[in-house]
Amino acid sequence: MAVPQERIDPGPLTVHGDTSAYRDLLSHDALAFLASLHRRFDTHRRVLLAARxxxxxxxxxGALPDFRxxxxxxxxADWQVAPIPPALRDRRVEITGPVERKMVINALNSGAQVFMADFEDSSTPTLDNQLxxxxxxxxxxxxxxxxxxxxGRxxxxxxxxxxxxxxxRGWHLPERHLEVDGEPMAGALVDFGLFVFHNARALHRRDRGPYFYLPKLEAMEEAALWDAVMAHAEGELGLPHGCxxxxxLIETLPAAFQMHEILHALRERVVGLNCGRxxxxxxxxKTLRRHRDRLLPERGQVQMTVPFLKAYSELLIQTCHRRGAFAMGGMAAQIPIKGDEAANEAALEKVRxxxxxxxxxxxxxxxVAHPALVPVAREVFDRHMEGANQLGVLRPDVAVTREQLLxxxxxxxxRAGFDNNVEVALRYTAxxxxxxxxxxxxxxxxxxxTAEIARTQLWQWLHYAAEPGERNDCVPLEFADGAPIDMALFDQLLAAHAHRLRGSDLPGASRADEAATLLAQLTHASQLGAFLTLPAYELLA
Structure with missing residues (x-):
């Protein structure tokens, strides 16, 4: 989609879109800093994406991931990561959320030890949202x-x-509004670069980093690239190396086989790994999309107690603590259920x-994803974690194999699970x-x-149900009554949910038809699309 073009005079980049309200953010020096990040690191980023x-x-x-x-x-080898800063030694409850103004204030005031301000999966990367x-x-x-x-509140x-x-943002996401030498910048370098340019010195003076969560890594080389980016930024901004x-986030299957290596690549600045479940x-x-024997059942049945997730989380704990790094747990996505005390208590009990x-x-x-869950999670960790962390829990009993991770x-x-995937994918995309x-x-x-899980499962279930092949007794590709899982049902449900959303006051109502068209294209395609957000990004104004 074409956007107006504005030339920042006489800066090093071309900025697309109306940025008149952000002159203070996009100063000549800030843009020069961004351009230096792009010219120094973007070619290598593209090489790493090609390797993916x-x-x-x-x-x-037909191959399968394995330890390298x-x-x-x-x-x-025996080695340890650098000492953890005092400000991050107690991280028992962290809250995450987008960088919208009210949410930032509420998250910082929530009582959690850490607030992860998210430019990635919980934010839509419009120019205005990001800036x-x-x-x-x-x-x-x-x-x-x-x-x-x-x-008046x-x-x-x-x-x-x-x-x-x-x-x-992850390494794979572009930022089309900022171009250097005619190429769009990486969203990751824009988000990181603007934040450190404007805040790094102030945060360092207060012994607050700056600190980052790094998403979607698949290999140690991608972690090493982040290490190089941060080292370069420290030098450019006159900050001590390693601050x-x-x-x-270990949130990709390939990365689970390289946890030691990722920690090693970032050993001078890494604080821990997180189970991005x-x-x-x-x-x-996605990784095993062409392995018919690796299908998963509906999302509600894939809890952290299933073998491949239990193995992943225990391996992460063992790996981190052996190296002196924190092993952070995953997200509780529940939000308060107003008006139904029994249902709300049942949801909180699941969190506990x-x-x-x-x-x-x-x-x-x-x-946790909501401030109301902070005291719930804190009470559990306060009761069962004696100190500020559990670095002394080394888990020598854990011996995870390739087969367990896969x-x-x-x-x-x-039918309800299939329908829920259609609804979640549509409503979220819209x-x-x-x-x-x-x-x-x-x-x-x-x-x-979670939208990615929904649309990927739909693609796998529908395409494998339509293709000849051995029956998968682990996850039967039919409903309990023997009715088929087919594209006709998907199309029918997608149309019905789009109709309901279009006529509602729910988020996404105005974009219901575009979202339905996109999901239909992705689901009917012969190849699984790598990310929902890449084609969706082309539809943003």
Whole structure:
């Protein structure tokens, strides 16, 4: 989609779109800094993305992920990551959310130890969203962030805000509004670059990093690229080497086989690894998309207790603690259910059970998506974690194999589960196109990761049900009554949900038809699309 072009005089980049409200953010010096990041690192980023595609082609041809033979020495050697900064030594509860102004204030005031401000899966990367988010974080770092609602409610920063950690976009996502030498910048370099240019010195003076969460990595070389980017930024901004710290989300199946290597590549600045469970399930589906024997049942049946997820989380704990790094637990996506006390308590009990599993396994902290869940998660960790963390829990009992990390989870596909995947994929995509990156659906906070699970499962179920092949007794490709899973049913449900959404006041109503068209194209396509957000990005204004 064409956008107006504006030339920043006489800066190093071309900026597309109306940026008149962001002159302070996109100063000549800030743009020069962004251009230096692009020219120094983007060619290597593209090489690494090509390597991803090459590996995926091998898995599509029948190979399976495995531990690397060429990095065995890293896994077997004794080494530790650099000491963890005092501000990050107690991370028992972390809250995540988009960089919208009110949400930033509420998250920082939530009582969590850490707030992960998210430019990635819970944000739609419109130009205004990304730049407004940068301004909101500048004000948060300065302590001046404020917002007054139309109803007159005042939001101000409290006396003891959470520690700020920023998640930029993944390496694969472009930022088409900023071009250097005629090429779009990487969204990751834009998000990271603007944040550190405007905030790094202030945060360093207060011993607050800056700190980052790094998403979607698939290999140690991708982690090494981030290390080089941060080292370059430290030098350009006159900061000490290693002051920028990172926690890596292990949210791709390939990365699970390289946890030691990823920590080693970032050993001077890494703080820990995180179990990004929803993206990890999506990556399992996508990586093994051509392996009929690795199908998964509907999402509600794929809990962290299934063998491949249990193995992944326990391996992460063992790996991190052996190296002196934190092992962070995953997201509780539940949100309060108003008006139904029994249903709300049942949902909270699920959160308690999940957090109890994490703390007993040895995790050092956990994630929640809503401020109301902060005290729920904190109470579990306070009761079962004696100190600030559990680095002493080494888990010598864990011996995870390749087969355990790849083991399929058996189950069923119900009519309700199939329908829910259609609804979640449609409603999330439509809301994303309206500019909302996290959307409450059926009392769960859905983001890009859960929408990716929904649409990927639909693609796999439908295409394998239509192709000849051996029956998969682990996940039968039919409903319990023997009715077929087919494209006719998908098309019917998609049309029905689009009709309901179009006539509602729900997020995404105005983009229901575009979202339905996109999902139909992706689902009917002979090849599974790598990411929902890439073609959806082309539809953003």
């Amino acid at each position: 595609a090459e590996r995926q082609a091998g898995w599509d041809a 033979a060429d990095t065995r020495a890293i896994r077997e 407004d988010g940068q301004r909101n974080l500048i004000d948060a770092v300065a302590g001046t962030i404020a917002w007054d609602s139309p109803e 005042r939001y101000r920063l409290g006396a003891e805000p959470a520690v700020l950690v920023v998640r930029p 920028m710290k990172a926690t890596v 929803w993206d990890y399930i999506f990556s399992y589906l 059970g999940d957090k109890l599993r994490e703390v007993r396994a040895g995790h050092d902290g956990t994630w 083991a399929p989870a058996c189950g069923t596909i119900t 809301a994303w196109l309206e500019g909302l990156g996290c959307v409450p659906i059926h009392h769960l906070m859905e983001d890009a990761a």
